[in-house]
Amino acid sequence: METIEERLARLEYYQSLILSLLGDKLPTFYKMIMEAGLTKTDVEFLLQNCEAMSKEYKKQKAEGFIGFTPLLTQFVGMLHPRLDPKVTIHVLAQESKYAPLMDEFKGIMDAIE
Numbered sequence: 001m002e003t004i005e006e007r008l009a010r011l012e013y014y015q016s017l018i019l020s021l022l023g024d025k026l027p028t029f030y031k032m033i034m035e036a037g038l039t040k041t042d043v044e045f046l047l048q049n050c051e052a053m054s055k056e057y058k059k060q061k062a063e064g065f066i067g068f069t070p071l072l073t074q075f076v077g078m079l080h081p082r083l084d085p086k087v088t089i090h091v092l093a094q095e096s097k098y099a100p101l102m103d104e105f106k107g108i109m110d111a112i113e
Contacts, residue, residue, distance in 0.1 A: 028091045036082040049078050054098045061100075072105050085109075 019026065019034060033043055053071055060068065076085045086109060093102035 027095060029095050029097065032083070032087065032091050036080065038080055038082065042080050045078075046080065046083075049075070050092070050098045050101070054101045057101045057104065068104050069108055071101070072108050075105065 015034065019031065022031075038046075053075060057068060057071055060071075075089075079085055079088060089102050089105045089109065092098055093106055
């Protein structure tokens with residue numbers, strides 16, 4: 001009889017095969033999530049926080065704020081440890097998810113480098 005660990009290893013192997021087969025056809029956001037091995041809860045947490053930060057960004061922008069480094073710091077702090085902040089921002093911006101916020105974050109990160 002097959003153990004849970006063996007079944008899990010097989011499923012992970014199948015997932016890696018599917019990822020390589022789909023290549024560029026898979027949206028980069030989903031590919032990033034799958035490669036990082038995030039759970040549904042992890043992804044929901046990420047998207048909820050991005051939604052909240054996007055609203056806060058729009059509010060601050062309307063109030064005349066010009067510096068958004070604290071929001072970027074908050075974003076990086078809430079990211080799952082297996083997600084690279086720069087890659088995550090790039091992927092979200094590329095797929096037009098929270099575009100104004102991610103474009104702002106990209107600008108801040110580009111200025112830092």
